[in-house]
Amino acid sequence: MSEMNRRKFLTVASQVVGVAVFSRGIFKGLFSAAQAAEPAKPLAELKMLDPKDTLASAVKYVEDYKKAPTSKGNHCVSCQFYAKKEVKAGKEVGTCTIFQGKLVYGNAFCNSYSKKA
Numbered sequence: 001m002s003e004m005n006r007r008k009f010l011t012v013a014s015q016v017v018g019v020a021v022f023s024r025g026i027f028k029g030l031f032s033a034a035q036a037a038e039p040a041k042p043l044a045e046l047k048m049l050d051p052k053d054t055l056a057s058a059v060k061y062v063e064d065y066k067k068a069p070t071s072k073g074n075h076c077v078s079c080q081f082y083a084k085k086e087v088k089a090g091k092e093v094g095t096c097t098i099f100q101g102k103l104v105y106g107n108a109f110c111n112s113y114s115k116k117a
């Protein structure tokens with residue numbers, strides 16, 4: 001590749017990457033704003049969080065705190081991010097600030113646990 005072609009290639013490549021990064025930032029911002037503006041759904045319409053979900057995996061979410069050696073007996077019901085409870089199929093479930101639009105089990109646990117004050 002000649003010096004001129006290489007320079008032109010690098011210039012175009014940096015512009016493409018810049019546009020992609022910029023667009024991604026705008027998209028993320030719009031998505032967050034849309035999510036924030038979205039009215040809360042009734043609990044009955046929410047689905048259970050899939051432990052294989054990317055974010056759930058990242059914070060090591062487990063549906064039964066007894067299977068998490070780091071839980072030390074703590075679980076969602078005593079976490080400050082847990083709210084709005086109901087019973088589904090005999091188990092307490094609720095919402096979690098971290099997993100918007102999903103339900104978590106009251107007996108679940110993840111590494112983002114923070115004891116209620």
Ligand code: SF4
Nearest residue numbers: 076079082096110113
């Ligand atoms: S942040 Fe708290 S309420 Fe949410 S899943 Fe983790 S332990 Fe449960």
